[in-house]
Amino acid sequence: MSSAVDERITDELEALEAILMDDVTIKSVDGVPHMIETVVHPSTGDDTDQQFVCVTLEVKLTPGYPDTSPEVYLRNPRGLDDEVLAVINSQIKEKLNDCLGQPVVFELIELIRENLTESNLPSGQCVICLYGFAEGDVFIKTQCYHHFHSHCLANHLISGRKYYDEELEKLPSWQQMQAPAYQQTCPVCRCPVSCDVDTLKKAPPPVDSITAPPFCLTAELKALQLKMAALLQQQIAKGGVVGVGDTGPPPLTITSPADNDNEATNTSSSSQVGAKAAEVAIGHTRPSGNGSNDSSTPASPQRSAYRGPYRGFNRRGKPGRRGRGAAVAPR
Structure with a gap:
C-alpha cells in the first residue's frame, strides 16, 4: 500500500x-x-x-x-x-x-x-464427559466461550469444591485463615467463571450418555491393550518410568535448617560414642602384662550407626558404607 x-x-x-x-x-x-x-x-x-x-x-x-x-x-x-x-x-x-x-x-x-x-450449536465434545452436543442436550457457555453439558459442569464444580475443602482442612489454622477463597474455574482454560451449581444440577445427563450402547471389549481394544502393555514393559526396562522397581533411597531429599541441626547433633554424639567404643575394643585386644587378655574392663554400650533419612550425596548415607562412628568389630 x-x-x-x-x-x-x-x-x-x-x-x-x-x-x-x-x-x-x-x-x-x-x-x-x-x-x-x-x-x-x-x-x-x-x-x-x-x-x-x-x-x-x-x-x-x-x-x-x-x-x-x-x-x-x-x-x-x-x-x-x-x-x-x-x-x-x-x-x-x-x-x-x-x-x-x-x-x-x-x-x-x-x-x-x-x-x-x-452452526450455532457447539461442535466437538464436552471435555468433561467426552460426549458430543446433540439435539435435546442442556449445555452452558462460559464467559470464556467454552461449552459444557450443564450436568457435567455441575459435577465438575462440586468435585472441585469438595477437593478444595479437603485440602483446606489439612492446613494449620493460621494458613486456613490466609488461604484464598474458593473460585470456580473453567475446566479448559482455568479462567474464573461464575455458575449457579444448584441450577446446573437440575439439568439431565447428556443424551448420548443415555442412548449409547453398552461398552464391549472388542478384539481391537484387546490388541491395543497388549500393545500398550508391551510398550510399558519396554519403558520400565529402560528406566523410563519413575517409581517402578525402585526400592532404593531417593536420590535427593530436601531438608530444612532444623534437619541440618539435628543431623549435626546426631553426628557429634555418634562420633563420641564410636571413639569410646573403639578404645574399649582396642583394650580388649591389647595383651596384658601376664600375657593374657584383660577382660576386667566392662564394655561400654555401643550405639548403632546413623540410619536416618538419606540427605543427599554424602558418604555416610550411601548403601554399603559403614556409618561414621560405628563400633569396630573386635579382631
Missing part, C-alpha cells in the same frame, strides 16, 4: 466504524491502516446468551488493496470444529476472487456471520 491511502479504503473503514463501532479495531503504521480485526458472532438479535460460537477475523491489507486480495486469518474459534472452519475458509477464498478490485472486508464479515448462525 502506498503512503497515500486509497479513497476506497478510507470509505470502507469509515463504514465499518459506523456499523460495528467498538467491535472493530483498525491498526495503522505511520498513519496507514494495515490490519482490521473484529470478533464475529452469529445473528441472534439482542439475545447474546444464545450466541454459542464465535471467531476472530483478522484482515491484513496488502500493498495494492483493494486491487489485490488481502490476507485473511481466522483466530480463536470457539465452538467450531475443523470441518466448519474449512468450509468458511473455502468460501472466503471464493469471495476474495469474486470481489477483486473492490473493498471486501464487510462482505467477509457477513459471510462468516451466516456460517456461524447455521
Whole structure:
C-alpha cells in the first residue's frame, strides 16, 4: 500500500466504524491502516446468551488493496470444529476472487456471520464427559466461550469444591485463615467463571450418555491393550518410568535448617560414642602384662550407626558404607 491511502479504503473503514463501532479495531503504521480485526458472532438479535460460537477475523491489507486480495486469518474459534472452519475458509477464498478490485472486508464479515448462525450449536465434545452436543442436550457457555453439558459442569464444580475443602482442612489454622477463597474455574482454560451449581444440577445427563450402547471389549481394544502393555514393559526396562522397581533411597531429599541441626547433633554424639567404643575394643585386644587378655574392663554400650533419612550425596548415607562412628568389630 502506498503512503497515500486509497479513497476506497478510507470509505470502507469509515463504514465499518459506523456499523460495528467498538467491535472493530483498525491498526495503522505511520498513519496507514494495515490490519482490521473484529470478533464475529452469529445473528441472534439482542439475545447474546444464545450466541454459542464465535471467531476472530483478522484482515491484513496488502500493498495494492483493494486491487489485490488481502490476507485473511481466522483466530480463536470457539465452538467450531475443523470441518466448519474449512468450509468458511473455502468460501472466503471464493469471495476474495469474486470481489477483486473492490473493498471486501464487510462482505467477509457477513459471510462468516451466516456460517456461524447455521452452526450455532457447539461442535466437538464436552471435555468433561467426552460426549458430543446433540439435539435435546442442556449445555452452558462460559464467559470464556467454552461449552459444557450443564450436568457435567455441575459435577465438575462440586468435585472441585469438595477437593478444595479437603485440602483446606489439612492446613494449620493460621494458613486456613490466609488461604484464598474458593473460585470456580473453567475446566479448559482455568479462567474464573461464575455458575449457579444448584441450577446446573437440575439439568439431565447428556443424551448420548443415555442412548449409547453398552461398552464391549472388542478384539481391537484387546490388541491395543497388549500393545500398550508391551510398550510399558519396554519403558520400565529402560528406566523410563519413575517409581517402578525402585526400592532404593531417593536420590535427593530436601531438608530444612532444623534437619541440618539435628543431623549435626546426631553426628557429634555418634562420633563420641564410636571413639569410646573403639578404645574399649582396642583394650580388649591389647595383651596384658601376664600375657593374657584383660577382660576386667566392662564394655561400654555401643550405639548403632546413623540410619536416618538419606540427605543427599554424602558418604555416610550411601548403601554399603559403614556409618561414621560405628563400633569396630573386635579382631
